[in-house]
Amino acid sequence: MHPAPSIIAFTVFSGLGFGMLAFLGLGKPDVSGFTGFVFFFIAFALAVGGLISSTFHLGNPQRALKAFSQWRTSWLSREGCLAVATLSIMGLYALLIIFFNTRVPVLGVIGALFCLATVFATSMIYTQIKTVPRWNHWTVPVLFMGYALTGGAFLTGEVRIAAAGLITMGLFQVIAWGLGDGRFAASGSTIETATGLGQIGKTRMFEAPHSSKNYLMKEMVHQVGRKHATKLRIIGLVLMSLLPWAILMFLNFSHLMALVALLAHIAGVLTIRWLFFAEAEHTVGLYYGQRG
Amino acid sequence: MTTLPTHTEKKLGLVIDLDTCVGCHACVVSCKGWNTENYGAALSDQNPYGKDPSGTFLNRVHSYEVQPETGAAQTIHFPKSCLHCEDAPCVTVCPTGASYKRVEDGIVLVNESDCIGCGLCAWACPYGARELDQVEGVMKKCTLCVDRIYNENLPEEDRQPACVRTCPAGARHFGDLDDETSEVSQLVKERGGFDLMPEQGTKPVNKYLPPRPKDEQIDILAPLLEPVAAEPQGFLGWLDKALEKI
Amino acid sequence: MNQPVINLSPKVSDEVRKTTCYMCACRCGINVHMKDGKVAYIEGNKDHPVNQGVLCAKGSAGIMQHNAPSRLKAPLKRVGPRGSGEFEEITWEEAYDIAVGILEPVRRDNPEKLAFFTGRDQSQSFTSLWAQGFGTPNYAAHGGFCSVNMAAAGIYTMGGAFWEFGQPDWDRTKMVMIFGVAEDHDSNPIKMGLGKVKARGAKVYGVNPIRSGYNAVADEWVGITPGTDGLFILSLVHELFKAGKIDLHYLAQWTNAPVLVNGDEKSEDFGLLMRDKDNKLMVIDRNTGKPAAFNKKGVKPDLAGSQRVKGVTHRSVFQHMAEKYLDPQYAPEAVAEKTGITADRIKRIAAELADVAFNQAIEVKQTWTDFRGETHDKFVGRPVSFHSMRGISAHANGFQTCRALHMLQIILGTVETPGGMRFKPPYPKPPEAHPKPHCKVTPGQALDGPHLGFTHGPDDLALKEDGSPARIDKAFTWENPMSSHGMMHMVISNAHAGVPYKIDTLFMYMANMSWNSSMNTRGVIDMLTDKDEQGNYVIPNIIYSDAYSSEMVSYADLILPDTTYLERHDCISLLDRPICEADAVADAIRWPVVEPDRDVKGFQSALCDLGARLGLPGFVNEDGSQKYQDYADYITNHIRRPGVGPLAGFRGNGDEHGRGESNPGQLDAYIDNGGFWMEHVPEDAAFFKPWNMNYQDWAVKKSFFDKPMPYLFNLYVEPMRKFQLAAEGHGTRQPPDHLRDRIKATMDPLPIWYSNEDENKADEFPVTALTQRPMAMYHSWGSQNAWLRQIHGHNPLYVPTKIWEENNFSEGDWAKVTSPHGEITVPVAHQAALNENTIWTWNAIGKRKGAWALEEDAPETTKGFLLNHLIHELLPPKGDGLRWANSDPITGQAAWFDLKVRVEKAPPLEQTKPDIPAQKSPVGTGPKNLTWKLGQ
Ligand SMILES: Nc1nc2c(c(=O)[nH]1)N[C@H]1C(S)=C(S)[C@@H](COP(=O)(O)OP(=O)(O)OC[C@H]3O[C@@H](n4cnc5c(=O)[nH]c(N)nc54)[C@H](O)[C@@H]3O)O[C@H]1N2
Ligand SMILES: Nc1nc2c(c(=O)[nH]1)N[C@H]1C(S)=C(S)[C@@H](COP(=O)(O)OP(=O)(O)OC[C@H]3O[C@@H](n4cnc5c(=O)[nH]c(N)nc54)[C@H](O)[C@@H]3O)O[C@H]1N2
Ligand code: SF4
Ligand code: SF4
Ligand code: SF4
Ligand code: SF4
Ligand code: SF4
Numbered sequence A: 001m002h003p004a005p006s007i008i009a010f011t012v013f014s015g016l017g018f019g020m021l022a023f024l025g026l027g028k029p030d031v032s033g034f035t036g037f038v039f040f041f042i043a044f045a046l047a048v049g050g051l052i053s054s055t056f057h058l059g060n061p062q063r064a065l066k067a068f069s070q071w072r073t074s075w076l077s078r079e080g081c082l083a084v085a086t087l088s089i090m091g092l093y094a095l096l097i098i099f100f101n102t103r104v105p106v107l108g109v110i111g112a113l114f115c116l117a118t119v120f121a122t123s124m125i126y127t128q129i130k131t132v133p134r135w136n137h138w139t140v141p142v143l144f145m146g147y148a149l150t151g152g153a154f155l156t157g158e159v160r161i162a163a164a165g166l167i168t169m170g171l172f173q174v175i176a177w178g179l180g181d182g183r184f185a186a187s188g189s190t191i192e193t194a195t196g197l198g199q200i201g202k203t204r205m206f207e208a209p210h211s212s213k214n215y216l217m218k219e220m221v222h223q224v225g226r227k228h229a230t231k232l233r234i235i236g237l238v239l240m241s242l243l244p245w246a247i248l249m250f251l252n253f254s255h256l257m258a259l260v261a262l263l264a265h266i267a268g269v270l271t272i273r274w275l276f277f278a279e280a281e282h283t284v285g286l287y288y289g290q291r292g
Numbered sequence B: 001m002t003t004l005p006t007h008t009e010k011k012l013g014l015v016i017d018l019d020t021c022v023g024c025h026a027c028v029v030s031c032k033g034w035n036t037e038n039y040g041a042a043l044s045d046q047n048p049y050g051k052d053p054s055g056t057f058l059n060r061v062h063s064y065e066v067q068p069e070t071g072a073a074q075t076i077h078f079p080k081s082c083l084h085c086e087d088a089p090c091v092t093v094c095p096t097g098a099s100y101k102r103v104e105d106g107i108v109l110v111n112e113s114d115c116i117g118c119g120l121c122a123w124a125c126p127y128g129a130r131e132l133d134q135v136e137g138v139m140k141k142c143t144l145c146v147d148r149i150y151n152e153n154l155p156e157e158d159r160q161p162a163c164v165r166t167c168p169a170g171a172r173h174f175g176d177l178d179d180e181t182s183e184v185s186q187l188v189k190e191r192g193g194f195d196l197m198p199e200q201g202t203k204p205v206n207k208y209l210p211p212r213p214k215d216e217q218i219d220i221l222a223p224l225l226e227p228v229a230a231e232p233q234g235f236l237g238w239l240d241k242a243l244e245k246i
Numbered sequence C: 001m002n003q004p005v006i007n008l009s010p011k012v013s014d015e016v017r018k019t020t021c022y023m024c025a026c027r028c029g030i031n032v033h034m035k036d037g038k039v040a041y042i043e044g045n046k047d048h049p050v051n052q053g054v055l056c057a058k059g060s061a062g063i064m065q066h067n068a069p070s071r072l073k074a075p076l077k078r079v080g081p082r083g084s085g086e087f088e089e090i091t092w093e094e095a096y097d098i099a100v101g102i103l104e105p106v107r108r109d110n111p112e113k114l115a116f117f118t119g120r121d122q123s124q125s126f127t128s129l130w131a132q133g134f135g136t137p138n139y140a141a142h143g144g145f146c147s148v149n150m151a152a153a154g155i156y157t158m159g160g161a162f163w164e165f166g167q168p169d170w171d172r173t174k175m176v177m178i179f180g181v182a183e184d185h186d187s188n189p190i191k192m193g194l195g196k197v198k199a200r201g202a203k204v205y206g207v208n209p210i211r212s213g214y215n216a217v218a219d220e221w222v223g224i225t226p227g228t229d230g231l232f233i234l235s236l237v238h239e240l241f242k243a244g245k246i247d248l249h250y251l252a253q254w255t256n257a258p259v260l261v262n263g264d265e266k267s268e269d270f271g272l273l274m275r276d277k278d279n280k281l282m283v284i285d286r287n288t289g290k291p292a293a294f295n296k297k298g299v300k301p302d303l304a305g306s307q308r309v310k311g312v313t314h315r316s317v318f319q320h321m322a323e324k325y326l327d328p329q330y331a332p333e334a335v336a337e338k339t340g341i342t343a344d345r346i347k348r349i350a351a352e353l354a355d356v357a358f359n360q361a362i363e364v365k366q367t368w369t370d371f372r373g374e375t376h377d378k379f380v381g382r383p384v385s386f387h388s389m390r391g392i393s394a395h396a397n398g399f400q401t402c403r404a405l406h407m408l409q410i411i412l413g414t415v416e417t418p419g420g421m422r423f424k425p426p427y428p429k430p431p432e433a434h435p436k437p438h439c440k441v442t443p444g445q446a447l448d449g450p451h452l453g454f455t456h457g458p459d460d461l462a463l464k465e466d467g468s469p470a471r472i473d474k475a476f477t478w479e480n481p482m483s484s485h486g487m488m489h490m491v492i493s494n495a496h497a498g499v500p501y502k503i504d505t506l507f508m509y510m511a512n513m514s515w516n517s518s519m520n521t522r523g524v525i526d527m528l529t530d531k532d533e534q535g536n537y538v539i540p541n542i543i544y545s546d547a548y549s550s551e552m553v554s555y556a557d558l559i560l561p562d563t564t565y566l567e568r569h570d571c572i573s574l575l576d577r578p579i580c581e582a583d584a585v586a587d588a589i590r591w592p593v594v595e596p597d598r599d600v601k602g603f604q605s606a607l608c609d610l611g612a613r614l615g616l617p618g619f620v621n622e623d624g625s626q627k628y629q630d631y632a633d634y635i636t637n638h639i640r641r642p643g644v645g646p647l648a649g650f651r652g653n654g655d656e657h658g659r660g661e662s663n664p665g666q667l668d669a670y671i672d673n674g675g676f677w678m679e680h681v682p683e684d685a686a687f688f689k690p691w692n693m694n695y696q697d698w699a700v701k702k703s704f705f706d707k708p709m710p711y712l713f714n715l716y717v718e719p720m721r722k723f724q725l726a727a728e729g730h731g732t733r734q735p736p737d738h739l740r741d742r743i744k745a746t747m748d749p750l751p752i753w754y755s756n757e758d759e760n761k762a763d764e765f766p767v768t769a770l771t772q773r774p775m776a777m778y779h780s781w782g783s784q785n786a787w788l789r790q791i792h793g794h795n796p797l798y799v800p801t802k803i804w805e806e807n808n809f810s811e812g813d814w815a816k817v818t819s820p821h822g823e824i825t826v827p828v829a830h831q832a833a834l835n836e837n838t839i840w841t842w843n844a845i846g847k848r849k850g851a852w853a854l855e856e857d858a859p860e861t862t863k864g865f866l867l868n869h870l871i872h873e874l875l876p877p878k879g880d881g882l883r884w885a886n887s888d889p890i891t892g893q894a895a896w897f898d899l900k901v902r903v904e905k906a907p908p909l910e911q912t913k914p915d916i917p918a919q920k921s922p923v924g925t926g927p928k929n930l931t932w933k934l935g936q
């Protein structure tokens, strides 16, 4: 699939934002007044910023409100509704803390749950896509929520949780890649099933329908070279997991180093998220001679 | 409304004969012509006279080469447009309700005034049957010529999809696949019509008729010829007898 | 469920205007849907005989051609050097003045110094009239480089060929065999026919080195080695003779097989057909054993007939055939290797042909009377049919190969029978019914007759007193005595070389001669731009009519801009290249369904003006005033023969068809009738037309000819023998010595096969390189079409598995392709369903930068290419000091498909080679985005 920057930014930053809000909802750290404002501001900025960037790839963003209507069937719609709900709950929660210096734990816990639900909904937008076998798998929600929480912990200074998260996510990501690599083959879709010509024999594309590229190919028939992908996977892992983990564990804590670690982590997540799209193969590729 | 209807009154769709399609692209272009001028936004083209021209098409003809166990490779032309699936994932993923499946006839449509152009439905379609128009930013797809097949401004005989009407080889058939007596259902029955990517569980309405067996695979019907004569003299002898008979 | 309410009956258009498509030469009927005076949508006309409602990709994209940014806007005068594309727009008056200034002196002093050649012109009966009036012998259309072999072989052999002349009986045939066809002029009818055949589950054979298109749907693909079809066909003939699976009755009754051949080696009539004192062909009557005229009532022509006179035996044509084709050289085993078809398969195909023709014969009950006066109560059908085109005709052995194919149909007795191959009115016509070539030039006066025609012996050649060629293209000379369509592909090179003589003005219409329609494109460009010592162009003046900014435009001095096909009058005439179907006679018109929004004029109308200004006979009245105001005027009022004009329908008061006075309301009648006129062939005239008096009488009524002219099929083509006799030294008109052997060898009156491999250096260049028509493109002119160019924007070179692996090619690779003449470097792609010694690409996709209002980095110019750079109008030198034409020695047909090459891997490039520098576009380039919608 085409790794659209707007989508990568959306998933990564809204994830971080909601992850951070989740922790704040649980009172970790128990902030108030101006510090509270700063923390909540960062969290909301990330969440809302992410959501806004998601509208950049819309053909008709001015109609975005319509996207709240189909929560019964559509995960994208659900994600929208949940995001708004979450932001309002946490908004109220934040107001009370910042201006009235009162933390309503119940509200915070509910908010935290909504944060998770929102990230889960985001992940389901991809997980539900059967045509992309690599996505169509339980590991995807786990990854999305895992990254959100790890990042959230990181941003709220929950160093121990963050460190644990970093290493588990590193391991889990490796497992997820392993599982993902076999998914397309396992899905059973081949150029033969796509064309039904398997009954006759081995099938290959002879001529594409048009000599020029079209929307489908640009959007869904994106390809990354094996080598290139492996390289990026390693870079992604080091940045996302190992490096920040090492910094947190072995260097004595300094805000500067923490910042470096955080930035490394975010860069890593961005890289891995780029791969999440770039490595995802869509069945339509079969019609255009991919895996043919 | 993106919940799929539990039941549609008809299952209108296309049956495409891979034994007959010569790959002429007539259906591709007449579709482009009709749908540029009709239903919804025009099908736009980018760099139409430059490098990498690309435009929105609702129907495209692929060509494949198939190598049987024995015998020569075969070339098969393969037209593809929306299959108007019964279990259409493109509909349920739509966040706005722009995508829907009609109860009357099962045609899957996009209500362009509700479409935000998120592209999710195109992702959900296994077949690449939806294209986001780059000028209008709305999702375009085969409408099964819903604005032709019931159109009272068209003569009865023309109330069929543009691509079907234009297909010179008669490789495209339109009808109700819910009705076993319909011509299309009959064809599917006789010729063993099949689904594309059944494993995707989309239950396409459109069906494809397989190419008939080709080349040496058919065993010879006619007995090999018996010589009447080896050399010219003998031939003339035979000729004389033969001429007497006529 | 709350579904949106949609309008299921939107208004389709304000009005439908019915005219004729011209996105190609098939000429289908179209319904042009208009919205506020503009073209909104084009679909097929259901009532039209040609396409019955269907429309091909090109036709459906007509709106994109009609509105193409490449359309010329006004007459152009060259201001930069030839080829630069630098022009200034001028008025029509200025344009006419320039043209008259050039042409008047030419006509006054030596009319032959004008060479007027047209491309896929569908007004040849009009343009040739103009050329005749001018008085130049140098006129022809594109047939010479197109498919004259197919046309001429058909006419000489049986009075008609395939394509515009005839078609398989799609409704009845049980087996169709298609030789060398990718698309043909009959684009839609063939597809419709194949569709019918497929729907019935009848069998289709595709004989073609390449398995695509029609050959992809064929039930059996015969991946023959290019150039060897003749051999394959003669092997089938061999098998059928050997097994006696021949329609003896048909041959005896309807062909010259029983006619006696002069066997007297000493006579100068040796090998000619024997005639009685009233000059009637002579056969032996089986009833009496005596010679008799072939057409006498009651004669039973004897295929085995022979007559011994003064110790000399004159044997029937059939006996000569038996002797020739039973020869072991045609045995399947003997031809298998050359043709690339196994002996078993050839035998099987022969058996299948015989089985369908004889064991599955069909009958159509119907009484009819033949020319001998015998009445029959049925038409017996042999439901095997054939179709063929350039795959066999565009070779130097193409004429004889086409003849062989016709012979195969005829011995199976299928031609003009139910289920077989059927002629389309006004065909069949015997070769004698066609004019002979004329070339007598008189300064200031008209030519002595039509330029083109059919030669029947040395006397008909277009030679001057001194025996030198009368025509610039050397048509109808000893080099190619039967070049019935002229040889357009030789004009530029001959004019440049000044051989046989220099010309002053090259006047061309609708042919992209500096690009895809020329062999040796690079060389032709140089000839068009070459200058002499004085710095004048070697070809002094070039006038050209095009509708679009093509490559050729940039090489002309004066451009007469034509309209698009939706903006002008045209007529698709029975006097020309008709559009009839086997069951119906028809003709049609084009009319301005929209008025041009540019200063352009239908070319034929421009010729009416120009003809009048030059005072050409036929274009001025007695008082010297202009005879036809425009082409519409000509179409309505021109009279060819008494009662016969360009259009056969709605004559007289509008109720006379075929013959009648001209009718001022004729064009409106056509428009009211959907743009065409059609009348069905009577049922008792539907088959056996050449011999069926019911047809002959109807044909006379309909004006196809003026008296019945039944005839025999010429399995034995006597005129060819006459040329051989001359080569053997008989007669006064003698060929130059260097041509004698070739004439003797190739002009065999019975079909033969010969190889062209040595001439084309097959030993060094073992691979044949071909082109195919893409169904969704029309030569060069499809690339200006925003919709079509997305389908074919560039053209890979398709390579068979063997060559692919030899060069270990992989996707994205490029190759250097070398021929005896040139070299190109292009992208390759793999195709398994391809003859292992053949490579190919789509025709005419490659474009010159700056042409067609495309941007200079368009894929057509960077990744597209022409094979033409590898082909030369002359064969490689063979050391005899002569350069032989790369043409069929009989008809002069350009031998495009004899091209032999070598393929080797090359490093990938950004730009195909050769890369010809850009021309300036006189019309700019197109817009960045298209959203084409009139209604809202
Ligand atoms: N390698 C290779 N070369 C080939 C062939 C092949 O098989 N292989 N085929 C050969 C054959 S059979 C043919 S017929 C030729 C065809 O080659 P051409 O005769 O050159 O045909 P086109 O490329 O269509 O070019 C015709 C010209 O007519 C112009 N034109 C289009 N419409 C109009 C109109 O309405 N009015 C006027 N005045 N002009 C118009 C176009 O702009 C174009 O410049 O190509 C030959 N060249
Ligand atoms: N869409 C479209 N239609 C067209 C045209 C166009 O440009 N586009 N051009 C029109 C014109 S001008 C013409 S002349 C006609 C030509 O109509 P076609 O004759 O169909 O033209 P080609 O594309 O040259 O097809 C030649 C075919 O013969 C095959 N062939 C080549 N050599 C041999 C051989 O030795 N033996 C056999 N058996 N096959 C061989 C090639 O593989 C190819 O399939 O098409 C007309 N119709
Ligand atoms: S129009 Fe008919 S024959 Fe041509 S490509 Fe489409 S389906 Fe095939
Ligand atoms: S083919 Fe694709 S777009 Fe059409 S209904 Fe099925 S899933 Fe939806
Ligand atoms: S692109 Fe339009 S139709 Fe498709 S899912 Fe998004 S909103 Fe729905
Ligand atoms: S049915 Fe209509 S919209 Fe669908 S492919 Fe055919 S022409 Fe296009
Ligand atoms: S075949 Fe196509 S392009 Fe040619 S006349 Fe017919 S519709 Fe037009």
Ligand SMILES: [Mo]
Pocket: C145, C146, C147
């Ligand atoms: Mo041609």
